[in-house]
């Protein structure tokens with residue numbers, strides 16, 4: 612039994628929360644999480660140089676070791692795969708990546724998607740630079756997992772958040788999430 616599970620049993624939920632492994636979305640070139648964490652010195656250079664402001668920082672709720680490390684925030688921007696973050700990284704935590712094969716995460720339709728709840732929205736389909744979204748027979752977006760590289764443009768432009776904000780909703784109709792089994 613792991614330390615997180617034991618902490619949870621003893622009622623020390625806050626310890627379990629900090630110890631529980633969360634999958635975080637890293638800038639391109641940082642997808643090997645173990646290697647990334649071993650090398651990142653939290654210097655903030657990648658965040659400072661990113662021209663689209665898509666890089667934010669993890670907080671202590673994301674894990675003690677992970678706090679202050681760079682994570683992707685697709686409500687603020689999206690990744691153009693420009694590679695500037697990799698160029699300035701002084702430790703190799705972000706490694707040179709191949710734009711054709713790198714996968715930050717996978718776009719996933721959520722239960723707030725306007726098209727899947729009603730109809731009339733094709734914003735993410737129109738915005739995807741990689742042709743990774745197609746429309747089904749009812750004009751609803753479907754993600755092609757092979758083509759999606761997790762750039763986050765679909766999440767950035769999704770209007771579902773705006774339409775639902777009056778009830779406090781924060782989930783967009785499409786979100787980039789870690790791929791299963793990603794390390």
Ligand code: SF4
Pocket residue numbers: 638639660661662663664665666689690691692693694695696697
């Ligand atoms: S590749 Fe460019 S746009 Fe993408 S996270 Fe790095 S600096 Fe930002």
Ligand code: SF4
Pocket residue numbers: 650651652653654655656657658680681699700701702703704705
């Ligand atoms: S530039 Fe490299 S070492 Fe510095 S915070 Fe970004 S990933 Fe970490």
Ligand code: SF4
Pocket residue numbers: 717718738739740741742743744754758759760761762763764765766787
């Ligand atoms: S994250 Fe969204 S916009 Fe980017 S490739 Fe995947 S489906 Fe297309």
